[in-house]
Amino acid sequence: MAVDAQPTDTHLDADGDVIVTEGLTKVFEGRGGPLRAVENLSLRVHRAEIFGLLGPNGAGKTTTVEILEGINKSDSGKVSVLGLDPNRDSTQLKERIGVQLQTAALYPNLTVVELIDVFRSFYKHSLPTSQLISEYGLEERKTGLTKELSGGQRQRLSVALAMVNDPELIFLDEPTTGLDPQARRSLWDRVAALKAEGRTVVMTTHYMEEAEQLCDRVAIMDHGRILELGTVDAVVSGHFKERSVRFATVPAFDDAHLAQLRAVTRVAHETDETVLYTTDVPATIGDLERLGERVGAKNLDVAVKRPTLEDVFLELTGRALRD
Amino acid sequence: MSRFTRGLLPLTIANVKSYVRDRGALFWTIAFPVLFVVLFGSLFSGGTTKFTVGWVDQDQSAAATSLRQGFAAVSLLDLKDANQDDALAQMRDGKLDAVIVVPAGLGTALSSTGSTSTPFQLILYTDPSKQSASGTVQQVVAQVVGGINQTLSGKPPELAVQPQTLQTQNLTNAAYFVPSILAMALMQLGVFAAIPLVAQREKQILKRLSATPLARSTLVGSNVFTRLLIAVVQTLIIVGIGAVLFGVSVLQPLAVAALVVLGAVTFVSIGYVIASYARTEDSANTLASVVQFPLMFLSGIFFPIAFMPQWLQPVAAFLPLTYLGDALRQTMVGGAAYAPLYIDVLVLAGWLAVTFLISARYFRWQ
Ligand SMILES: Nc1ncnc2c1ncn2[C@@H]1O[C@H](COP(=O)(O)OP(=O)(O)OP(=O)(O)O)[C@@H](O)[C@H]1O
Ligand SMILES: [Mg+2]
Numbered sequence: 001m002a003v004d005a006q007p008t009d010t011h012l013d014a015d016g017d018v019i020v021t022e023g024l025t026k027v028f029e030g031r032g033g034p035l036r037a038v039e040n041l042s043l044r045v046h047r048a049e050i051f052g053l054l055g056p057n058g059a060g061k062t063t064t065v066e067i068l069e070g071i072n073k074s075d076s077g078k079v080s081v082l083g084l085d086p087n088r089d090s091t092q093l094k095e096r097i098g099v100q101l102q103t104a105a106l107y108p109n110l111t112v113v114e115l116i117d118v119f120r121s122f123y124k125h126s127l128p129t130s131q132l133i134s135e136y137g138l139e140e141r142k143t144g145l146t147k148e149l150s151g152g153q154r155q156r157l158s159v160a161l162a163m164v165n166d167p168e169l170i171f172l173d174e175p176t177t178g179l180d181p182q183a184r185r186s187l188w189d190r191v192a193a194l195k196a197e198g199r200t201v202v203m204t205t206h207y208m209e210e211a212e213q214l215c216d217r218v219a220i221m222d223h224g225r226i227l228e229l230g231t232v233d234a235v236v237s238g239h240f241k242e243r244s245v246r247f248a249t250v251p252a253f254d255d256a257h258l259a260q261l262r263a264v265t266r267v268a269h270e271t272d273e274t275v276l277y278t279t280d281v282p283a284t285i286g287d288l289e290r291l292g293e294r295v296g297a298k299n300l301d302v303a304v305k306r307p308t309l310e311d312v313f314l315e316l317t318g319r320a321l322r323d
Numbered sequence: 324m325s326r327f328t329r330g331l332l333p334l335t336i337a338n339v340k341s342y343v344r345d346r347g348a349l350f351w352t353i354a355f356p357v358l359f360v361v362l363f364g365s366l367f368s369g370g371t372t373k374f375t376v377g378w379v380d381q382d383q384s385a386a387a388t389s390l391r392q393g394f395a396a397v398s399l400l401d402l403k404d405a406n407q408d409d410a411l412a413q414m415r416d417g418k419l420d421a422v423i424v425v426p427a428g429l430g431t432a433l434s435s436t437g438s439t440s441t442p443f444q445l446i447l448y449t450d451p452s453k454q455s456a457s458g459t460v461q462q463v464v465a466q467v468v469g470g471i472n473q474t475l476s477g478k479p480p481e482l483a484v485q486p487q488t489l490q491t492q493n494l495t496n497a498a499y500f501v502p503s504i505l506a507m508a509l510m511q512l513g514v515f516a517a518i519p520l521v522a523q524r525e526k527q528i529l530k531r532l533s534a535t536p537l538a539r540s541t542l543v544g545s546n547v548f549t550r551l552l553i554a555v556v557q558t559l560i561i562v563g564i565g566a567v568l569f570g571v572s573v574l575q576p577l578a579v580a581a582l583v584v585l586g587a588v589t590f591v592s593i594g595y596v597i598a599s600y601a602r603t604e605d606s607a608n609t610l611a612s613v614v615q616f617p618l619m620f621l622s623g624i625f626f627p628i629a630f631m632p633q634w635l636q637p638v639a640a641f642l643p644l645t646y647l648g649d650a651l652r653q654t655m656v657g658g659a660a661y662a663p664l665y666i667d668v669l670v671l672a673g674w675l676a677v678t679f680l681i682s683a684r685y686f687r688w689q
Pocket of ligand 1: 029030055056057059060062064102
């Protein structure tokens with residue numbers, strides 16, 4: 001019958017993707033009225049990729065991730081994670097995913113080994129404690145109470161806890177916040193290794209350099225919406241065709257002259273630097289040097305920069321401080 | 324493995340470890356009741372080096388008088404003459420520790436030369452719930468009687484002691500407060516039981532656990548088991564100290580064990596209701612303290628409810644601790660009951676059922 005032939009509304013065609021969402025929306029009832037933390041969010045995460053969720057504070061990253069993990073409910077929209085519905089099949093899903101939360105504390109009066117062992121007991125299948133301890137650099141502190149760990153050690157432990165069940169999909173919410181540079185790089189190596197092992201990683205971060213280094217694809221979001229989604233290269237070149245040419249500001253130059261130089265599209269000032277955006281770096285630099293000779297400003301210290309993810313991020317989400 | 328049992332034991336062990344490593348909690352649940360028992364004991368039970376024993380002489384012979392002298396010579400005993408009814412009434416009121424009855428016929432039995440071989444029976448009333456008093460008096464009486472038999476140099480009839488028990492209504496202070504302190508400790512353990520869960524909710528540990536397959540029922544179950552384990556340890560400590568220092572014995576160990584479990588679970592359930600209405604660890608602590616004080620002082624666990632002002636007595640009749648204290652007292656040391664035991668059990672079970680439903684409905688996980 002014709003009625004039966006209608007496609008069911010809840011069906012999502014995962015098409016081999018690990019995560020599919022369509023029109024995901026989450027509204028919090030706050031004191032100042034309803035707050036739309038996630039609004040009409042649609043994305044796909046492919047198998048064995050590292051997917052980065054980027055966005056300023058309060059953008060809705062954590063809320064999105066928690067809906068995917070099945071610990072928060074969306075108000076509308078469709079979600080499929082590993083082919084499961086995070087609400088309906090949450091127990092099944094939780095066996096297969098690893099979760100590191102942005103803010104969760106640990107049992108303060110257990111040792112590192114005890115805590116890992118307790119978490120292992122929750123799962124049907126788990127990795128050996130000693131393997132996790134060594135992979136996350138916790139050997140020295142393995143008999144210490146978790147409340148006595150440094151911030152970075154605690155962070156590594158919470159990532160190790162996300163791995164106890166040997167998950168095929170791992171959610172890391174700001175995993176490198178508070179880590180020293182060595183620990184951060186060592187965690188990058190771990191995350192890259194997870195991908196090499198065929199696992200999928202969804203992570204949030206405020207470090208654009210980290211996203212550039214690690215993520216196959218990123219989504220930049222703000223106010224609960226996705227503003228840009230794609231590989232880092234595609235996102236950057238989609239926004240900036242130009243390179244930037246920077247030098248210490250010379251008072252004798254005026255912006256009107258600079259804007260006339262060949263291939264310059266825009267002139268900007270950052271602290272005591274002048275920035276020229278150009279589609280042709282050699283032409284612009286040649287013109288700039290001739291201009292310098294004319295006004296007696298020689299030996300300009302010129303640096304050429306490719307635009308970065310951070311430039312796109314700031315362009316998209318604005319420079320003003322939030323919250 | 325069923326979903327409930329997965330993780331239950333490791334999580335319970337983890338809870339116990341966390342608990343033992345938290346010095347503050349350990350002090351309140353172990354050291355505090357111990358201090359309470361010792362303090363109350365030394366304050367109220369005094370030096371019981373002398374036992375007051377009622378002397379009922381129904382024979383009125385010279386032999387009975389010399390027997391009395393034999394007992395009076397023992398410095399541990401303080402004899403008070405009375406007729407049987409008065410003596411037993413005084414013993415019930417707690418004024419006498421024991422009563423010795425010399426039945427009529429002692430004089431004739433001793434003067435008639437060796438015609439009968441059945442020993443002549445003295446009757447000794449003691450209260451088994453006052454372990455140290457009854458034990459000491461029984462020993463002393465047996466020694467005195469043995470001595471007399473020796474001086475009679477085996478000429479029949481010998482004297483013998485026929486033990487009788489008498490349940491006294493007015494318990495010694497120690498016998499009254501040991502079950503009270505046990506009830507109080509179980510109540511405190513219970514009303515503060517959900518604080519760890521509230522703290523874990525506040526620190527988002529519960530949120531982290533909710534991202535694992537661990538069932539909520541397992542989480543709650545392990546928390547309740549942890550509390551039950553602590554309750555057992557507390558019970559052993561309190562009953563042990565009561566027995567060693569104050570001679571308070573336990574009449575019905577199995578019934579006491581069952582009541583300890585019922586009481587602990589009931590107050591744990593009340594603790595979960597408290598946690599359902601508190602947002603933070605601090606407010607849950609405050610709320611639990613606010614709940615425990617009226618329970619402690621209006622439940623007649625430290626003094627009989629009959630001593631309370633008339634208008635407060637219905638309050639006591641409503642509070643669960645009244646019934647736990649009463650039930651523990653009846654099964655540990657006997658004494659006057661506030662309500663029949665089955666009523667105590669029913670009231671506790673009622674509180675358990677109602678509070679369980681409330682907390683199951685209103686406990687917030689996030
Ligand atoms: N439980 C809640 N109740 C009410 N509002 C909430 C709740 N959780 C989050 N929000 C609001 O939803 C919005 C999105 O929050 P979310 O934590 O997802 O941001 P985020 O992108 O992870 O930010 P950050 O980078 O600071 O971690 C914020 O405005 C936040 O205040
Ligand atoms: Mg966040």
